[in-house]
Amino acid sequence: MQLYNTLSAKEREILIEEAGKDRLTISFYKYAHIGNPQILRNHLFIQWNDLEVLGRIYVANEGINAQLSVPADNFEAFKTHLDSIVFLENVRLNIAREQDNKSFLKLKVKVRHKIVADGLNDATFDVTNKGIHVNAEKFNELIEDPDTVLVDMRNHYESEIGHFKNAVTPDVDTFRDSLDIIEADLKDHKEDKKLVMYCTGGIRCEKASAYYRHKGFKQVYQLEGGIIEYARQVENQKLENKFFGKNFVFDHRRGERISSDIISNCHQCGEACDTHVNCANEACHLLFIQCESCAEKMNTCCSNECKEIHALPFEEQKKLRKGKGASNKIFKKGRSEALKYKK
Structure with missing residues (x-):
C-alpha cells in the first residue's frame, strides 16, 4: 500500500477545481506520550488519504502537530476518526476564519524528533506541566x-x-x-x-x-x-479586539486578517502593506512583504538579480541551480540586504 503522495501540487489543484467542493482549513495539536510515532503516522496517512485530507502533519514521541484541509462534507467522518484515537478524542480544532480550498495541495505526514523545533534537551523538563x-x-x-x-x-x-x-x-x-x-x-x-x-x-x-x-x-x-x-471568540462574543493587523498562517494563504489595521510595510518601497510572498526565483524563495505595485515591477522577485534569473528560460534556471544547495534565505524569512524597507 502506498503511504505517500502520487500527485503533484498542480495535479491536485486541478482535481480540487474539478470537484467543486468546499474545503475546511483546520489546525490542531496535542502533547501526548506516543510509543511508536511511525505506526501512528502510517495509520493517519491511510485513513486521511481516503478522506481526501491534505496538509502538513508532524508526529513525534511527544505528540502531534497538524495543519490540514478536509472536504467540508468529510468533516464529520474526519472528526469521528480523531475521536477514535484515545489521546485525540475531543481535541480542540482551530478552524480558519478565512477559507481557501487550496490552502494545502499535498498530504504530508512526517515523523519528527519533536512536533515543535525547540532545541531543548533537558530530561527533567516536563512538557505536560504547563501554564x-x-x-x-x-x-x-x-x-x-x-x-x-x-x-x-x-x-x-x-x-x-x-x-x-x-x-x-x-x-x-x-x-x-x-x-x-x-x-x-x-x-x-x-x-x-x-x-x-x-x-x-x-x-x-x-x-x-x-x-x-x-x-x-x-x-x-x-x-x-x-x-x-x-x-x-471575539467575533462570537462581541468582545473588544485587541489584536492589530493580520495573523500569519502556515499554508498557501500566509495570513488571516484580524483587524483592518496595516501595521507593516512593503519591504521594497515602504508603502503600507502586509502581504507576504515568496520570491519567484526558485533558487531564492525568500519570504518577504511586497505590495501589488512592486510585485508587478519586480515580477514577484525580491531583487533585480532574482528578477533577471527568473526571466531566463526554465532550463537555464535549472542549470544555474545545479550542484548548489538551497538558498539559506528560505530560513531567514524577510531578512536580506536587498530589502531596503525591512524594519
Missing part, C-alpha cells in the same frame, strides 16, 4: 493589568504583520531563540509578574509555558487556542 489556559475574555483582562508582561512567542516575520496591543515581540528567527531571550529579560520578575504568552494556534505557548514553569516562573498564562481561537 494556565485563558480564553479571550480573561486574556483581555490580563493584558490590561500593569503587573502583566505580554509576550509574542512567534518569529519576527509573523509579529511584523500583526500582534497584540503592548506585546513584547522578540526579533528572532526561531522559537528556540525566543525562549532564552525572554527568560533573560524577565529573570528578575519570576515571582512578581504575570507572564502571559500567545502564538498562532497555541502549540508554541504550550511548550513555552511548561518551560518557563520549569525555569521558576510562578505566574504563567497562555492564550487558549492562540490568535485563531481568540479571533473566533
